[in-house]
Amino acid sequence: MSANEETQMTDLEHRRPGGAGEPGAESPVDPDGATGITRRRLMGYLLAAPTLVAAARWDTEEATAAVPTVQLTNTLDLSDVLTAAALPTASLISVTVNPDGTVSFALPRAEVGQGITTAVAMTIADEMDVPLDKVKITLADARPELLFNQFTGGSNTMHSIFTPVRMAAATARGQLMRAAADELSVSTWDLRLREGVFSTADGRTATFGSLAEKAAVSRTVAVTPRLKTQHSIVGTDQRRIDAQDIVTGRKIFAMDLDVAGALPTMVCRPPTINGRALGVDNAAEVLAMPGITDVAIIPHSQQVPGGVAVRGKTFGQCVEAVRALKVRWGGSSVSGKSDASVLADLRKAQLPFTPPLPGKTIDETFTFHFRPGDPLETNCAVADVRKDRAEIWSCLKSPILAKQLEVIVMPPTTDTPGGAGEFGVAASMAAVACAYGRATGRPPTSFPINHGGELGFEPFATVPPIPASPVDGLAKAGVKRPKKKRARKAPSKKKKAPSRRRAQAKTAD
Amino acid sequence: LPVHTFILNGKRVSVDVADDERVLWVLRDVLGVNGPKYGCGLGVCQACTSHINGKAFNPCSVPISSIRSSDRITTIEGLPATVGKPLHPMQEAWLELDVAQCGFCQPGQIMSAVALVEEARAKRRKVSDADLDALRNVCRCGTYPRVREAIKAGEARMPKAKRKPAKPKAKPKPKPKPKAAAPKRP
Numbered sequence: 001m002s003a004n005e006e007t008q009m010t011d012l013e014h015r016r017p018g019g020a021g022e023p024g025a026e027s028p029v030d031p032d033g034a035t036g037i038t039r040r041r042l043m044g045y046l047l048a049a050p051t052l053v054a055a056a057r058w059d060t061e062e063a064t065a066a067v068p069t070v071q072l073t074n075t076l077d078l079s080d081v082l083t084a085a086a087l088p089t090a091s092l093i094s095v096t097v098n099p100d101g102t103v104s105f106a107l108p109r110a111e112v113g114q115g116i117t118t119a120v121a122m123t124i125a126d127e128m129d130v131p132l133d134k135v136k137i138t139l140a141d142a143r144p145e146l147l148f149n150q151f152t153g154g155s156n157t158m159h160s161i162f163t164p165v166r167m168a169a170a171t172a173r174g175q176l177m178r179a180a181a182d183e184l185s186v187s188t189w190d191l192r193l194r195e196g197v198f199s200t201a202d203g204r205t206a207t208f209g210s211l212a213e214k215a216a217v218s219r220t221v222a223v224t225p226r227l228k229t230q231h232s233i234v235g236t237d238q239r240r241i242d243a244q245d246i247v248t249g250r251k252i253f254a255m256d257l258d259v260a261g262a263l264p265t266m267v268c269r270p271p272t273i274n275g276r277a278l279g280v281d282n283a284a285e286v287l288a289m290p291g292i293t294d295v296a297i298i299p300h301s302q303q304v305p306g307g308v309a310v311r312g313k314t315f316g317q318c319v320e321a322v323r324a325l326k327v328r329w330g331g332s333s334v335s336g337k338s339d340a341s342v343l344a345d346l347r348k349a350q351l352p353f354t355p356p357l358p359g360k361t362i363d364e365t366f367t368f369h370f371r372p373g374d375p376l377e378t379n380c381a382v383a384d385v386r387k388d389r390a391e392i393w394s395c396l397k398s399p400i401l402a403k404q405l406e407v408i409v410m411p412p413t414t415d416t417p418g419g420a421g422e423f424g425v426a427a428s429m430a431a432v433a434c435a436y437g438r439a440t441g442r443p444p445t446s447f448p449i450n451h452g453g454e455l456g457f458e459p460f461a462t463v464p465p466i467p468a469s470p471v472d473g474l475a476k477a478g479v480k481r482p483k484k485k486r487a488r489k490a491p492s493k494k495k496k497a498p499s500r501r502r503a504q505a506k507t508a509d
Numbered sequence: 510l511p512v513h514t515f516i517l518n519g520k521r522v523s524v525d526v527a528d529d530e531r532v533l534w535v536l537r538d539v540l541g542v543n544g545p546k547y548g549c550g551l552g553v554c555q556a557c558t559s560h561i562n563g564k565a566f567n568p569c570s571v572p573i574s575s576i577r578s579s580d581r582i583t584t585i586e587g588l589p590a591t592v593g594k595p596l597h598p599m600q601e602a603w604l605e606l607d608v609a610q611c612g613f614c615q616p617g618q619i620m621s622a623v624a625l626v627e628e629a630r631a632k633r634r635k636v637s638d639a640d641l642d643a644l645r646n647v648c649r650c651g652t653y654p655r656v657r658e659a660i661k662a663g664e665a666r667m668p669k670a671k672r673k674p675a676k677p678k679a680k681p682k683p684k685p686k687p688k689a690a691a692p693k694r695p
Contacts, residue, residue, distance in 0.1 A: 113611025249544025
């Protein structure tokens with residue numbers, strides 16, 4: 001990436017009205033080599049810790065007021081707004097060098113297949129001259145203090161995080177170099193860094209791992225790091241760092257988490273938009289079904305898509321229980337409406353077009369039916385709701401949203417699951433899971449709900465009943481199973497029948 | 510509850526579940542085997558695709574009662590063991606072509622791919638484009654072009670089955686097909 005591009009990425013005030021990608025933007029270069037950042041200057045910080053921890057910060061008074069200074073009308077670019085919103089807290093993300101020679105970074109974003117963990121690992125490996133497989137990226141716990149710096153969306157992650165991560169990595173590299181020079185009793189100029197190992201002209205070496213604790217500081221200090229001017233890994237073709245886990249089935253998704261006490265739970269959703277469950281006619285009956293431990297009404301609200309939840313030992317039991325529920329529904333906000341009537345209303349509300357300009361005009365009407373996109377993964381959250389706190393495990397693109405729902409999100413880093421699909425709907429599952437916890441006092445639970453669920457505006461009954469899982473899987477797979485033992489023993493008649501069928505099939509082909 | 514037994518990834522397992530419990534929930538919720546994913550529970554998305562006696566099937570659509578004690582069920586976790594290596598050649602191809610994005614459907618994709626190659630080989634032919642077109646594993650990231658490439662690469666890497674007599678009777682599957690197919694050719 002050239003300094004010019006970098007300027008366009010980070011310097012919002014000097015942006016021209018043309019927006020991203022316009023050539024000729026001003027590109028003043030920072031004397032430190034910190035690639036073309038004007039006004040706001042990136043500073044590196046060494047944080048007090050037992051091992052080396054480095055962070056970066058935009059070091060001007062404007063940084064704190066980043067959002068208001070963006071001229072929306074001039075930029076017309078959501079990504080810039082998101083980047084600006086992430087700036088004030090960029091100092092709160094840090095790169096850690098571990099005694100085992102690895103470099104770790106907890107990414108405050110959701111990895112849902114877009115490859116950001118890999119891209120950030122590449123960025124760090126590149127800036128620190130450390131092998132890519134030594135960089136360990138985890139997904140950060142929910143960190144409310146990061147505000148907008150923990151929002152995954154707008155295709156903005158690399159845009160907003162690239163430079164701060166580079167600065168933190170460069171700060172760590174610089175400190176390691178000073179420690180190595182000290183350790184090897186040479187000047188930093190006489191050190192060569194390659195693959196995480198410093199070496200001197202006479203062949204003595206010091207590794208990142210051996211320097212990690214030595215390079216640590218006991219008091220947080222500001223430094224001015226130098227960014228590398230040439231990339232060695234960024235811009236090259238690299239494979240996903242989670243590919244091995246994916247192809248072996250070891251990648252953990254929210255539904256795969258093994259949280260003590262959590263049991264499969266499904267929600268029977270109302271047949272209409274904003275419908276609410278008034279009561280369950282056969283709650284006792286459903287509760288008596290095999291494996292079912294709880295039946296509870298989830299109150300519907302603006303944040304919580306309510307319904308009736310059932311909790312059981314297996315999802316199969318939950319499916320059966322949801323199918324059996326007899327729920328009295330009410331309160332739909334779209335009673336009497338249909339796709340057709342909504343479309344008619346929209347047409348009525350449409351402003352008349354201005355008279356056509358001279359010349360050839362084309363007058364066509366296009367109707368785009370809104371379809372919510374579900375990821376293939378069943379939306380899921382596990383929640384442990386207590387009186388004064390809630391702990392949620394889920395793949396949330398906006399954990400701050402869950403915070404707004406008056407729950408504290410704090411998944412343990414090691415268990416933070418990856419997610420599937422760019423749809424970000426898991427947050428509502430977190431809300432449902434919490435509401436369930438409040439309603440029943442039975443923590444924790446997990447909540448996938450798209451078993452055959454068809455989402456659309458048309459207020460036809462989608463659930464209940466949801467479809468039963470089929471039973472013809474073996475036949476479809478071509479695995480032959482005689483229906484009864486008698487069929488096997490049966491003599492000649494039974495043998496003839498299949499051969500006729502085969503003959504018919506052949507002729508049909 | 511009735512006890513059901515079968516061979517899972519090379520080991521005999523017994524589970525105490527109702528007859529109509531689908532195999533997917535037995536694997537995931539009872540045995541804690543999470544490689545087969547729950548996408549739809551309706552035999553549509555194919556994210557749970559695993560093997561039964563070498564054939565691809567959807568555990569979400571099979572009641573445990575139709576599983577026999579001699580049945581060998583293989584999930585993505587047990588796939589490498591079928592070739593006695595850390596990774597199955599199909600998984601290696603998947604890595605080489607960097608197929609995955611979010612990864613949710615990929616265990617099912619790989620299991621379908623291996624079964625497809627085996628099925629084609631049983632018919633003594635290579636995987637064709639028509640075979641690939643017939644795959645129905647859903648990928649919302651849209652990795653299909655790489656999936657198709659990887660299946661062909663994986664097919665080339667997969668060792669040809671040695672034609673030695675099978676030890677137990679539990680392997681009747683590959684035999685009848687060549688027999689049925691063989692007379693047609695001459």
